[in-house]
Amino acid sequence: MIKILKEDLKKIIDYSINSVLPENAVKENLKKIEFKKNKVFLISIGKAAWRMANAAKEELKDKIQKGIVITKYDYGLGNIKNMEIYEAGHPIPDKNSLKATKRAIELIKNLDDDYEILFLVSGGGSALFELPENGVTLDDIQNITSQLLKSGADIEEINAIRKRLSKVKGGKFAKLSYPKQIYALVLSDVLGDKLDSIASGPAYTDKTTTNDVFNIIKKYDIKINTEIKKVLEKERPKNISNTKHIIIGSVKLACEYAMQKAKELGYNPLLLTTMLNCEAKEAGRFFANIAKEEIKSNNPIKKPCAIIAGGETVVMVKGNGIGGRNQELAYSFAIEIEGIENIVFASVGTDGTDGPTDAAGGIVDGDTIKKIKNKGLDPLIFLENNDTYNALEESESLLKTGPTGTNVNDIMILLIN
Numbered sequence: 241m242i243k244i245l246k247e248d249l250k251k252i253i254d255y256s257i258n259s260v261l262p263e264n265a266v267k268e269n270l271k272k273i274e275f276k277k278n279k280v281f282l283i284s285i286g287k288a289a290w291r292m293a294n295a296a297k298e299e300l301k302d303k304i305q306k307g308i309v310i311t312k313y314d315y316g317l318g319n320i321k322n323m324e325i326y327e328a329g330h331p332i333p334d335k336n337s338l339k340a341t342k343r344a345i346e347l348i349k350n351l352d353d354d355y356e357i358l359f360l361v362s363g364g365g366s367a368l369f370e371l372p373e374n375g376v377t378l379d380d381i382q383n384i385t386s387q388l389l390k391s392g393a394d395i396e397e398i399n400a401i402r403k404r405l406s407k408v409k410g411g412k413f414a415k416l417s418y419p420k421q422i423y424a425l426v427l428s429d430v431l432g433d434k435l436d437s438i439a440s441g442p443a444y445t446d447k448t449t450t451n452d453v454f455n456i457i458k459k460y461d462i463k464i465n466t467e468i469k470k471v472l473e474k475e476r477p478k479n480i481s482n483t484k485h486i487i488i489g490s491v492k493l494a495c496e497y498a499m500q501k502a503k504e505l506g507y508n509p510l511l512l513t514t515m516l517n518c519e520a521k522e523a524g525r526f527f528a529n530i531a532k533e534e535i536k537s538n539n540p541i542k543k544p545c546a547i548i549a550g551g552e553t554v555v556m557v558k559g560n561g562i563g564g565r566n567q568e569l570a571y572s573f574a575i576e577i578e579g580i581e582n583i584v585f586a587s588v589g590t591d592g593t594d595g596p597t598d599a600a601g602g603i604v605d606g607d608t609i610k611k612i613k614n615k616g617l618d619p620l621i622f623l624e625n626n627d628t629y630n631a632l633e634e635s636e637s638l639l640k641t642g643p644t645g646t647n648v649n650d651i652m653i654l655l656i657n
């Protein structure tokens with residue numbers, strides 16, 4: 241029984257991820273853009289950058305005369321005609337992020353008046369598209385980003401800070417490109433699809449205030465020096481007039497496709513939320529509470545059922561193990577449902593990389609914790625040490641997809657028979 245549940249769960253995940261791959265989304269939405277000039281410069285940033293750029297090139301062909309792609313290491317899939325392809329550091333920017341970004345700006349500065357800009361944006365863009373603001377060094381950015389990523393701050397909070405430390409975020413890229421028109425196609429990995437947060441909104445007006453920024457610094461006890469403090473006080477550009485944005489994919493869509501596939505496989509689907517953003521291990525426990533209620537009283541939906549959620553949880557990393565938010569969520573679920581039969585649960589990053597690991601997430605059931613105990617290991621220590629990658633590896637519960645080419649947050653699916 242578990243075997244079938246697991247197979248079904250994997251089918252649902254595959255279907256959902258395949259349905260939000262960027263190619264179709266880019267091609268369909270390009271039809272909505274009315275370019276006014278005959279030449280297009282393409283700039284594509286983020287984890288999905290290569291595939292989005294390739295799809296745009298297939299669709300617009302030689303109308304795209306030049307372009308640059310900036311993606312994460314190993315996410316570039318070869319040459320694309322007329323394009324420069326760069327790979328750089330993620331989730332913390334490195335010198336290749338800066339080199340590629342500098343090059344992008346240089347290319348844009350040299351474009352003649354016949355060009356408009358097609359800007360393809362996907363999650364991960366914040367780390368990959370980066371040029372430090374005057375008075376800020378790459379070291380500063382690396383240090384502050386790394387503090388923020390471990391602090392439990394959510395992506396909107398993290399990006400509020402990133403925007404101020406950068407010359408290209410928070411609408412500054414649009415200002416740099418002015419008066420060229422920018423058409424942005426955005427694959428959203430931010431809950432609620434907030435355009436000023438996705439990849440730190442390079443071409444979108446920053447909605448955060450200086451007050452917000454210092455509240456975040458205080459709330460998460462981020463250590464900054466006086467030079468950085470001065471930079472953080474500077475306002476972002478307002479009145480950006482040369483950009484148009486279209487959202488072309490999101491976690492909501494991924495959840496809807498998961499529901500569709502679950503139904504097709506005979507499960508009653510229920511969508512809990514597309515905005516899950518609490519602490520990962522709390523979310524795991526909450527899902528376990530729901531699973532127990534379901535098993536006991538067929539509530540909130542009749543079995544067999546698929547209970548689905550989308551979102552992006554946070555982890556306050558305190559230990560020195562390896563893992564990611566999906567692995568931690570799935571593992572904490574497993575701890576709560578040890579020994580219970582006929583349930584399978586997965587939490588997965590649609591981009592295929594959960595945290596700094598080669599896994600997309602975890603897929604767990606009532607036997608997961610037993611397997612760990614049978615090896616004489618203590619299941620709780622892994623969680624305490626944020627070492628859920630190793631815990632899931634020991635229990636054959638890692639979910640690996642490899643880089644998927646898309647990036648629309650995380651999905652959680654609970655199947656109960």
Ligand SMILES: Nc1ncnc2c1ncn2[C@@H]1O[C@H](COP(=O)(O)OP(=O)(O)OP(=O)(O)O)[C@@H](O)[C@H]1O
Binds near residue numbers: 595
């Ligand atoms: N050992 C660990 N256990 C659990 N979570 C971890 C661990 N180490 C890092 N993380 C979490 O992994 C997150 C970064 O992973 P990941 O690359 O999947 O982020 P992402 O949100 O997909 O990136 P982006 O938003 O730039 O696309 C960090 O926010 C951090 O909280």
Ligand SMILES: O=C(O)[C@H](O)CO
Binds near residue numbers: 395429
């Ligand atoms: O790059 C980023 O800032 C995150 O992935 C959110 O878009």
Ligand SMILES: [Mg+2]
Binds near residue numbers: 594
């Ligand atoms: Mg990820």
